Amino acid sequence: MPRRLRLTALLVCATLLAAGVTAQVKPKEPPPDPSLADFQEFTRWLGSYRSGTVRMMRELQLDEAALAEADAKMAALARWNTLPAVHQLFEAASVDPRAPGERSSTDNIDFRAELQPWRIRALARKHIAAMTVEGLDDWLIAMLHSNDLRDANEHGDAQRRRADAALQVLGARPGAAAQLALLESTSRMPPKLRLRALDVLSDSGRVELVATYVDTLRDKDADVRIASLNAIGNALGPHTDETVHETVPPELAALRDRAIEAMRGVLCRDSVWQVRAAACNSLAALKCKASIPALIDGYEAELGRTKDPWAMDLRIHRTLENMTGQRVGLNDFKSWREFWRKEGVSMRLARPEEIQTKNAGGDARYERFFSLRLESDHVLFVVDFSGSMEEPITLQSGTTSASSGTKTTKARIVIDELKKIVTSMPDGSYFNIVVFSDEVRVWRPSRAGPPELVRLDDQTRDELLGSFLDSLAPRGPTNLYGALDKAIGFAGRGLTDKYYALGFDTVYVLSDGAPSWGEVTDKDEIRRRVRETNRLKRLTINCITFGDKNDTDFLRLLAEENGGRHVHVE
DSSP: OOHHHHHHHHHHHHHHHHHHHHHHSOOOOOOOOTTHHHHHHHHHHHHHHHHTSSOSEETTEEOHHHHHHHHHHHHHHHTTOOHHHHHHHHHHHTOOOOOSSSOOHHHHHHHHHHHOHHHHHHHHHHHHHTOOOTTHHHHHHHHHTOHHHHHSOTTOOHHHHHHHHHHHHHHHSSSSHHHHHHHHHGGGSOHHHHHHHHHHHHHHOOGGGHHHHHHHTTOSOHHHHHHHHHHHHHHHHHHHOTTTOSOOOHHHHHHHHHHHHHHHHHHHHOSOHHHHHHHHHHHHHTOSTTHHHHHHHHHHHHHTOTTOOSOHHHHHHHHHHHHHOOOOOTTOHHHHHHHHHHHTTTOOOOOGGGOOOOOSSOOTTSOEETTEEOOOSEEEEEEEOSGGGGOEEEOOSSSSSSOTTOEEEHHHHHHHHHHHHHHHSOTTOEEEEEEESSSEEESSBOTTSSBOOEEOSHHHHHHIIIIIHHHOOOOSOOOHHHHHHHHHHHTTOOTTSTTGGGSOOEEEEEESSOOOSSSOOOHHHHHHHHHHHHHHHOOEEEEEEOSOHHHHHHHHHHHHHTTOOEEEOO
């Protein structure tokens, strides 16, 4: 074979051999997904949390390290900013851990108290709301319109917890786009979900949504009207407050005036007292002089309601006094009109520091309970009888019927004041008592558990004075949350049923210490839950406290946030 042919053959063989070797080399595998480790770690952590291996409370104290670890694991997952990360975090945003096995209700309460699921849900919602992944808002809104949700029972299951989490995330999203999309979609939601959506939107404080809220005031559902009124006050108030801003931009002033005119109509004509109370509160929240004529009109209309038992006239009267700093006699709308005619142009609104509680003086129409005027005849008392109420004290102030210097116990003071009220309230008043220590007890519960509205007469007075009140004995820790949850759950009940006119409109809470027992002991969380629940109930919640102000000052805030007054017994 010629040399050239041999070289060619060798070259061909070498080429074929190289090709064969190349064919046998395995292609490189793609690098592992860098987010996988964070997903796996979060999944392991969430499983441990659900089972109770990871807990947020240790020895009745918040475990800050455990909470920080939960936050860090969520942050590690959220930084990938993907929809799979959203889906995983959403499991934590709607988590509802239960004690394993067949457990009593007390065991479940203790289990949840140590896991603090509300903290975990809030952390997860915070991280999801801050993510910017495309499609997040659409995914959340689609969840709210799922058939599974529409078929879910109204008392709350996994689907409804997920819906509530979706609403709260949308409400917390930066910018107005998510809230606008949510508001536009509410017309297609089931009634209770629609109400919850409006309630969440009211916290967003978006002025862009006010015009739609005003239109919603014509809705046939009283709950929806209340939620819309709350939202108007929350959105406009920071911008129309004349104690802060000297002027309001013309476009905003026009929107304000339109809202006030709509709320004037509600205050004067709505048949549901809770709706009128919400209108009164929102007009006051605007903190502008333009609200005052609307409130005066509402006051006149309220005084003309001869068959309405609620103390709405007092609410409006007190609102006018607080806004103007003026003292005017009760049942006298003409004096308010005269005041406005003479001084409306030149007056300025009273600043918060200038508004003084006007409990002293006056009005013989009302009995007093720990120096607070009893302004309603539909009253519920929530009374602390934990072990600390047995402590002896020496009275230093005139907030009770006992004189200064009297030596007694906290429990004895409360019993004596309750007896005085029971004796002095007129026949036909409605009354009940919730007593709490570690357990919650109702004087007159209904068959289902919540208390009845008890009409006061000689027989019911004899029962209270002769047996029930004197049988109360302080013991155990302080389950304030359980008592408030019971009270808010039944007081003002029936806003959505035909019996709404038989509810309580005023609550008096008496306690001497920080909450130490029950599902929730965190003071800020208790306040948040009461605020949220009372948005529709529109109860006036007054608080009377004893003991260390550091332990009880949060009840002063709770009263202020719910239209009530606070007294501390020295």
